[in-house]
Amino acid sequence: MRLVFLGPPGAGKGTQAAMVSERLGVPQVSTGDILREAVRRKTELGNKAKTYMDAGDLVPDDIMLSLVEERLAEADCRKGFILDGFPRTLPQATALDEVLARAKQRIDGVVLIDVDDNEVVARLSRRRVCPKCKGLYNLDSEPPKVEGTCDKCGVPLITRSDDSEGTIRNRLKVYRNETLPLVEYYQAKGILARVPSEGGISKVFSVIMDKVSGMRQG
């Protein structure tokens, strides 16, 4: 299965993509995680991306495209993948289709996880992340067992530097302007499934799995 997960920041894309990836046995390709790792290691890519990320702006398409093309060419993506956070602009989406078409492949389905703006701000300001396993927590709905510590790794949880209210508002604006047109793009192809982000993590997961099992693999 080759899937794309779409949705505003804070919709639960990363959490759900990780769960679906485990269930389907295909890798989760999170462009945000790849970029954050590059920033942490201070690579050339990381240094270029950091200013955009800190402001909540998008990293330029050409940088993103070569990053994703390289990642999808790795052996573990041969049997499928879940793209989490990519594409985020129309040029990224059309370029992705071209890259896949060259390998006689295509996106089988797009899962759009929907949530309203105020809920996004509330969720993200309460979000904490494990710097080691990238595990996600929410101080209200999914708190760690020991305050401030990852359940799996035992290391201190951190707040993402772009999870401050001003940056969150900008990320939402960028989502509306740049990423929302993709909803129409994939709807026109007949491969879009809408899932409201409500009822809790396992409820959303089961709705997604229902929709994914109805998607045709090409």
Ligand code: AMP
């Ligand atoms: P995320 O973890 O998906 O919320 O991504 C965090 C940040 O990484 C975004 O706010 C962007 O600055 C950057 N980023 C991640 N994916 C993309 C993408 N497909 N295109 C442009 N920028 C991206």
